[in-house]
Amino acid sequence: MGKLRTMIYGIYPRSDSLRVAISRWERGKETTENLRNAISVERSEILERFRKSAEIYTDPCVNWHDIFRPIAGVLDGISPGRLERYTETNTFFRKPVIEKLPEYDGKRLKQDLPENLPAPYFRIEPGSSLLLPAPYSLYRASEDTSGVGEGRFAGAVMDAYAEIAEETGARKIILREVFPYVSGLPDYAAYLNGRFEVSLVTKGRVGKTGASHSGNRFESVIMQDQDIGFAEEAGKVPGIPVIDASNTLLESSADARIRAEGIMNERGLKELIITTSDHLDFLPRVIADRKLAILGEAGAVL
């Protein structure tokens, strides 16, 4: 019998009390320091839940309005633009505008950024992973007014990611690919492998070219929309979603576990990661809490 590992990543739904505190802050009725404290308390509480249910986890990112805005604010050369609809969940994000080849600006990492909630935006607990939007998705979500192009952009962003990871003390990085790839996998792993353990959570088809590079396999690859075989090729540990982040209907932890074990047996896997199909941010908080607990039960971490 192999090992079933659990992963929770991305933006977690805010509690009603934090939501109200932010609303008061936006109307000038709450100080920035008070809100920073409220964010810190909420973050600690959620991290405690994460640790109970998941072996691999990121910061809950409760001070992120969307997955692109903090990184767009930290990198020099990108700014938040108009509201854009993310059609899958019918939520919105500020469309980043690429004005020039992005550069990491160390000063901004701990600053409160305009169009964002109070910093810090990238925090690491011992053992946790640093969440970053994969460069392909960041580029695809953006408006490139500079004409730098996807390739140069991705390279510059990966360099910046390495610096952010160094500065925050991260050893493990989870890249979140929001959009499916049109072609093959950009060779992200080549940039960061050896220095960090890089996992990829993606909707897209992983191209074999990048994935087959010797020594450049990801630590893990979680595929959402296709055969797990690709995840096996591209990552040391493959993963699958067993929790639906787009519906309030609750899964059975037993069913999730049986499904995962079935895949492991069928493919002879020693390890398999189980996780959610997306950030749980798109669910009511009470449902997210229950789904997180179910994930933990399925992985028998509880």
Added chain:
Amino acid sequence: MTGDLITQEIGSFRKPEYLSTKFRKGGKEVHELIRRATDETLGLFRKTGLNNLGVGGEMFRWEMYEHLAEHLSGIKFHGFVRSFDNRYFRKGSVVSQVSRISPFHSDELQYVLENTDRKEQVKVPITGAYTMTDWSFNERYPGRYDLAMDFSDAIHSEIVELKEIWRRSGRDGPLQVQIDEPAATTHPAEMDMLRDTVERSIEGIQGCEFSIHVCYSTDYRLLYKALADTGLHGYNLEFANRDTLSPGLSPDSRPAYQEVSDFADALPDRFLGLGVTDVHIDHVESPELIRDRIEYASKFLDPGRIRLNPDCGLRTRSRDTGLKKLENMTRARWLFTG
């Protein structure tokens, strides 16, 4: 149906704090506050010179999804879900068959008709069936289509009742009904479903002017193609959000309004409600900038087929900012018409 550069609100306007802080408590006191806020907002709209007063900024409704859902059976609320930034709505879960259990907007329309002059234009926005489907968690129906059709039936019943209130009021002309479908083009593969929901929602209802409101779409052409043969008379759409803030009539200054040519080509006999002010920024566009937007759009479409509106409901801005945006919109109309 004509455009004639009629100025209109899309629907929602920020509630005064005396109402927003108490709205959810309900009861007689809140009902009085709703009426007071509606009176005040109608008054503000009149001051701006707005031609169509809508329903006074939707003071009777907390939010476009939740308001309808609360008048339907089959929907359970688990809590708030983010729409964007720190804006949240109570997204419902469909747990049993959806059907209309009480009127959505009768009291609102009745009140507005009693408190506006017979010659003043009003327009009732109703959240559309497709958006209700897309914005619900579906725990019950095997497919989205059947759920969308049940929402459509509920909306049809509502429009029939609103039409009866309108008839009893003795007002001239058609009742203006705006079907709000912000989710309309988010799933291109479902455009036939969208068309079927619109057709089912308005089927057989005479004496209404039907428009649809869509915003933040990635491709309005999908909409024009899918709905061309429905009974819709007009399309109230967002454009300003994707335009620049620089005045002028060059294509670089007015990128958003180049898309008006698609509308002109696709729907030669419908009116276009042109979004000329962005509801997601506090910057108040000048009358001159808005005039340029109208002028640029009129290169493609006869002004007789254009109405003027904000991109979307102004509830996201403060009342003061919303008011200034509406004022500048009406000033821009005067500048344009000379």
